[in-house]
Amino acid sequence: MVSLTLFLIVWIVLLAIYGILVLVTLIQMLRHGLPSTSAYVTTFVFLLVMAGVVIGTSIYFTGVDWSVTVNVVPEGLLPFFFGES
Amino acid sequence: MIDLSKLPGTAADEENVFFLRSHWLILLPIAIGFLIVLVLPFAVWFGVNASNPEFFGTPGYATLYVLGASIFFLYAWLFLFQSFIDYFLDIWIITTHRVIDIQQTGLFGRTTSELLLDRVQDVSSEVKGFIHTIFDYGDVRVQTAGEKERFVFENVPHPVHVSKRILELAERRRSAQAIPAVND
Known part of the structure; x- marks a missing residue:
């Protein structure tokens, strides 16, 4: 049984790595892109969707009880992979 | 710039x-590939719900799903944007x-x-x-x-x-x- 907090920590670490990758990507876009409407619009849409997902999941996480523990291989998933026994 | x-x-x-x-048409295969990738978390949700409707009702598993699906989507979204940049900066x-x-x-x-x-x-x-x-x-x-x-x-x-x-x-x-x- 593993605490949900551990998964949250892993999620935060992955999100931090993601943030670094986004920063590098944006720097490349700003440095080498042509100043055009399509450049601004696509970058804005990218950031908007990304922010929406991060904020949405963060709002969901505020209502989560992180002290709950879970099985790493949940029993309920076995029928999904192996069919009904 | x-x-x-x-x-x-x-x-x-x-x-x-x-x-x-x-x-712009050469972006189409990438966009279609991304849409398929995007559908995967929802397919997993529906598949698990169909085989075990009470699975996500168990404390913790819905949160695990949200954790996994959100980070999966974010990385897929970034990959799509990087593919676009690869096209856009040529x-x-x-x-x-x-x-x-x-x-x-x-x-x-x-x-x-x-x-x-x-x-x-x-x-x-x-x-x-x-x-x-x-x-x-x-x-x-x-x-x-x-x-x-x-x-x-x-x-x-x-x-x-x-x-x-x-x-x-x-x-x-x-x-x-x-x-x-x-x-x-």
Whole structure:
């Protein structure tokens, strides 16, 4: 049984790595892109969707009880992979 | 960002004629691939719900799903944007003096090549295939006196018009250089 907090920590670490990758990507876009409407619009849409997902999941996480523990291989998933026994 | 009015090595009388990118249609396979990837978390949700409707009701598993699906989506979204940048930052700039080829390879690779118009010997265009013909996009090949093809503009819109225009510019450039300057 593993605490949900551990998964949250892993999620935060992955999100931090993601943030670094986004920063590098944006720097490349700003440095080498042509100043055009399509450049601004696509970058804005990218950031908007990304922010929406991060904020949405963060709002969901505020209502989560992180002290709950879970099985790493949940029993309920076995029928999904192996069919009904 | 790149300022077209301040390209490196710009001559005093040099003007930008146009810049090219590959046709937007080449992004379609990437977009379709992304849509398929996007559907995966929802497919997992529906599949698990169908086989075990109470699974996500168990404390913790719905949260695990949200954690996994959100980070999966974010990375897929970033990958899509990086693929778009790889396409978006590949440009060809044609001025009255030269052709500049800027190719982005991944995030950290960038190759810039230049070709003076007065060295252009031959420009050919190729539109091959049903989709290419309908949407009028194809390849333009720019050849100098050397053996190897110097530039290939891949999947650019209106390739016939582009090749004609480059030939005109090259001829004009050679004519301008052949006329000796007259000093009073």
